[in-house]
Amino acid sequence: QQQVKQSPQSLIVQKGGISIINCAYENTAFDYFPWYQQFPGKGPALLIAIRPDVSEKKEGRFTISFNKSAKQFSLHIMDSQPGDSATYFCAAIQTQGGSEKLVFGKGTKLTVNP
Amino acid sequence: EPEVTQTPSHQVTQMGQEVILRCVPISNHLYFYWYRQILGQKVEFLVSFYNNEISEKSEIFDDQFSVERPDGSNFTLKIRSTKLEDSAMYFCASSDKATLSDEQFFGPGTRLTVL
Numbered sequence: 001q002q003q004v005k006q007s008p009q010s011l012i013v014q015k016g017g018i019s020i021i022n023c024a025y026e027n028t029a030f031d032y033f034p035w036y037q038q039f040p041g042k043g044p045a046l047l048i049a050i051r052p053d054v055s056e057k058k059e060g061r062f063t064i065s066f067n068k069s070a071k072q073f074s075l076h077i078m079d080s081q082p083g084d085s086a087t088y089f090c091a092a093i094q095t096q097g098g099s100e101k102l103v104f105g106k107g108t109k110l111t112v113n114p
Numbered sequence: 115e116p117e118v119t120q121t122p123s124h125q126v127t128q129m130g131q132e133v134i135l136r137c138v139p140i141s142n143h144l145y146f147y148w149y150r151q152i153l154g155q156k157v158e159f160l161v162s163f164y165n166n167e168i169s170e171k172s173e174i175f176d177d178q179f180s181v182e183r184p185d186g187s188n189f190t191l192k193i194r195s196t197k198l199e200d201s202a203m204y205f206c207a208s209s210d211k212a213t214l215s216d217e218q219f220f221g222p223g224t225r226l227t228v229l
Binding site: 004006032034036041042043044045046049089093095100101102103104105106107 | 118154155156157158159170205207213214215217218219220221222223
């Protein structure tokens with residue numbers, strides 16, 4: 001119940017295309033959903049995050065879509081660029097009810113071809 | 115721009131040996147974390163640390179693991195007797211706020227290989 005399932009494991013997109021990464025969770029107590037971006041040789045860095053009281057959050061070319069009833073959320077990268085090539089992790093946090101727990105997905109390796 | 119640093123970048127050790135992984139968090143941060151990522155698997159929370167005490171720890175963080183802030187800058191993770199399954203990338207993170215929904219800043223990681 002503490003898992004976050006992420007797909008696909010890897011994704012290849014042409015420059016200018018849309019990259020879509022999906023995540024699903026089971027624990028309805030999760031109330032914060034961040035996405036992290038990791039470049040080779042670097043640690044994960046917070047990219048964008050959403051709370052379940054909104055269905056969408058957009059920051060530049062990056063959009064999170066959130067479907068609370070389906071317990072799914074996804075990252076959309078519009079106009080994908082070669083510089084977006086990285087590993088992306090979705091995560092979920094349970095902030096209420098005592099100790100906080102941060103659970104990561106397995107990651108998606110995105111390659112954007114020029 | 116301030117960043118979290120970790121040393122060494124790669125540590126190779128024999129099974130049963132002790133290892134110490136070192137982290138220098140961002141200087142004004144007070145909340146510190148260790149995570150690990152076994153190759154091909156998800157990033158897993160190990161422990162959080164504040165005010166010289168462990169705040170939270172996961173089931174992974176058993177008696178073989180310990181953390182310490184020996185001085186004002188370093189934050190260390192010690193594994194007393196390494197096992198093959200401890201081979202992973204270990205990430206340190208720090209934050210200036212207590213809640214996980216506030217941004218944590220991750221270091222580049224230490225790859226631990228246990229032979």
